[in-house]
Amino acid sequence: xxxxxxxxxxxxxxxxxxxxxxxxxxxxxxxxxxxxxxxxxxxxxxxxxxxxxxxxxxxxxxxxxxxxxxxxxxxxxxxxxxxxxxxxxxxxxxxxxxxxxxxxxxxxxxxxxxxxxxxxxxxxxxxxxxxxxxxxxxxxxxxxxxxxxxxxxxxxxxxxxxxxxxxxxxxxxxxxxxxxxxxxxxxxxxxxxxxxxxxxxxxxxxxxxxxxxxxxxxxxxxxxxxxxxxxxxxxxxxxxxxxxxxxxxxxxxxxxxxxxxxxxxxxxxxxxxxxxxxxxxxxxxxxxxxxxxxxxx
Amino acid sequence: xxxxxxxxxxxxxxxxxxxxxxxxxxxxxxxxxxxxxxxxxxxxxxxxxxxxxxxxxxxxxxxxxxxxxxxxxxxxxxxxxxxxxxxxxxxxxxxxxxxxxxxxxxxxxxxxxxxxxxxxxxxxxxxxxxxxxxx
Numbered sequence: 001x002x003x004x005x006x007x008x009x010x011x012x013x014x015x016x017x018x019x020x021x022x023x024x025x026x027x028x029x030x031x032x033x034x035x036x037x038x039x040x041x042x043x044x045x046x047x048x049x050x051x052x053x054x055x056x057x058x059x060x061x062x063x064x065x066x067x068x069x070x071x072x073x074x075x076x077x078x079x080x081x082x083x084x085x086x087x088x089x090x091x092x093x094x095x096x097x098x099x100x101x102x103x104x105x106x107x108x109x110x111x112x113x114x115x116x117x118x119x120x121x122x123x124x125x126x127x128x129x130x131x132x133x134x135x136x137x138x139x140x141x142x143x144x145x146x147x148x149x150x151x152x153x154x155x156x157x158x159x160x161x162x163x164x165x166x167x168x169x170x171x172x173x174x175x176x177x178x179x180x181x182x183x184x185x186x187x188x189x190x191x192x193x194x195x196x197x198x199x200x201x202x203x204x205x206x207x208x209x210x211x212x213x214x215x216x217x218x219x220x221x222x223x224x225x226x227x228x229x230x231x232x233x234x235x236x237x238x239x240x241x242x243x244x245x246x247x248x249x250x251x252x253x254x255x256x257x258x259x260x261x262x263x264x265x266x267x268x269x270x271x272x273x274x275x276x277x278x279x280x281x282x283x284x285x286x287x288x289x290x291x292x293x294x295x296x297x
Numbered sequence: 298x299x300x301x302x303x304x305x306x307x308x309x310x311x312x313x314x315x316x317x318x319x320x321x322x323x324x325x326x327x328x329x330x331x332x333x334x335x336x337x338x339x340x341x342x343x344x345x346x347x348x349x350x351x352x353x354x355x356x357x358x359x360x361x362x363x364x365x366x367x368x369x370x371x372x373x374x375x376x377x378x379x380x381x382x383x384x385x386x387x388x389x390x391x392x393x394x395x396x397x398x399x400x401x402x403x404x405x406x407x408x409x410x411x412x413x414x415x416x417x418x419x420x421x422x423x424x425x426x427x428x429x430x431x432x
Binding site for chain 2: 033198200202287
């Protein structure tokens with residue numbers, strides 16, 4: 001299991017008695033782009049802070065690059081190999097773009113001048129412009145440049161495209177997949193934009209109320225999950241709710257909509273025993289998976 | 298070869314990629330021995346995950362449609378494409394285009410036409426089964 005860049009085991013954290021994380025087991029393989037999803041307050045930022053050792057877990061373990069992170073020294077060693085862009089995107093307000101880059105560069109022995117030059121050009125960042133005069137998109141791009149150029153093996157990005165226009169978003173996404181393809185960098189990013197997660201991620205982790213509810217390869221999830229629509233001659237029977245292999249059920253009058261995974265044919269056979277008038281099977285989108293897993297309760 | 302991926306469809310992205318490359322090979326848009334764009338190029342152009350491109354290429358290699366040569370990229374296999382198949386596909390698209398033009402003249406919407414097509418297709422399969430059973 002050395003090929004997991006991030007692994008956590010039964011990670012728990014509470015603030016003032018309120019449980020933020022109730023035992024999270026993450027596994028992010030090397031070279032993957034993993035989308036980290038969840039509603040606001042689900043525990044995403046807490047998880048990211050724990051990974052970066054900005055917070056200490058109440059219980060559970062964190063392994064980064066295969067090493068247990070439980071001391072200040074092990075956390076520092078791991079942090080050297082991680083590039084991080086936080087949601088706040090804070091920069092030094094009294095510097096220009098060029099000054100910021102020249103200031104940050106010497107902190108990182110593995111700094112890649114080639115990547116720095118590449119992203120300066122790709123993002124068309126004006127070197128002489130003072131940081132406070134940058135647009136939100138440029139500020140994000142500068143933060144990304146700083147994170148991408150340091151030669152990190154793992155990038156942790158908190159909402160990297162939040163508030164960016166579609167053109168800048170596409171540039172950022174292209175930069176990320178390009179980096180993953182060329183350098184094999186592992187990328188772990190949280191996002192509310194399901195469309196962009198579907199576009200660039202090969203894995204997703206969905207957490208809800210401090211628990212991991214879905215984790216896996218996105219294409220496998222799409223293969224594994226199906227929406228089954230049943231139409232009955234009368235009211236949909238209550239028995240649909242207890243069908244084996246069904247994750248979630250919504251009934252409305254004569255129709256029942258089931259989210260199922262695993263052996264779909266076996267589930268369909270069981271559903272047919274309830275004598276529906278019609279049975280339809282549809283593929284499931286990430287949005288449906290997300291909504292079905294976080295909506296109820 | 299133009300690749301168009303619908304990221305938010307429920308169909309796995311590597312499957313969409315495979316289908317489109319297969320189609321391009323069958324229609325002759327890419328020919329035997331021709332090199333496909335590099336994984337990194339496809340990933341960057343479409344802003345999609347490089348591992349997904351790798352998966353599609355590997356599966357196509359397993360199906361005998363592509364050959365992956367270490368270090369130099371993916372090539373369309375020589376054995377797969379036949380001129381006959383390309384000709385058949387061209388003919389088929391001609392027949393369907395004519396039929397569609399006739400159907401359009403009836404004033405049906407695209408969705409209605411599609412439903413008729415799908416149901417004819419399904420009935421065709423059923424009829425096929427029956428004929429096989431009878432013989």
